[in-house]
Amino acid sequence: MLEILDGDFQVTPRGMTFKTNSYFDPFTSLHIRFLIPAGPDAGRGKTIECEGAVVECRGDHKRKIFYVSVAFLGLSSPECKLVDHLRSRFAGEWRGSVARTRAQG
Numbered sequence: 684m685l686e687i688l689d690g691d692f693q694v695t696p697r698g699m700t701f702k703t704n705s706y707f708d709p710f711t712s713l714h715i716r717f718l719i720p721a722g723p724d725a726g727r728g729k730t731i732e733c734e735g736a737v738v739e740c741r742g743d744h745k746r747k748i749f750y751v752s753v754a755f756l757g758l759s760s761p762e763c764k765l766v767d768h769l770r771s772r773f774a775g776e777w778r779g780s781v782a783r784t785r786a787q788g
Contacts, residue, residue, distance in 0.1 A: 698735065706740055706749050714735075731758070731762050738754050
C-alpha cells in the first residue's frame with residue numbers, strides 16, 4: 684500500500700490524481716480501491732475497485748513529493764456514471780488506497 688499524502692485525491696470517471704512520496708514510471712500497473720463518501724445518496728458508502736495505469740508522474744525527488752495521474756482500466760459503466768454523478772458534490776471527501784500490481788511472470 685502506498686501513502687497518499689494529504690489523505691485525498693481527485694477522481695473522475697476516467698481516472699484520478701493523487702500526491703504521494705513514491706515515484707511511478709509511466710505505464711506502471713496499479714490496483715485502486717476507493718470508498719464513495721457515506722450518505723443518503725444511492726451508491727454512497729460503496730467501495731469501488733479497479734486496475735489502473737500511471738499516465739504521468741511529476742514531482743521532486745529530493746523532497747519526495749510526486750503528483751500522479753492514473754487512467755482507470757476496467758471501471759464498469761454503472762461505476763463510471765456513479766463516480767461522475769457524485770464527484771463534484773463530494774470533492775475532497777473521497778478516501779481510498781493505491782497499490783502497485785505485482786509483476787506477472
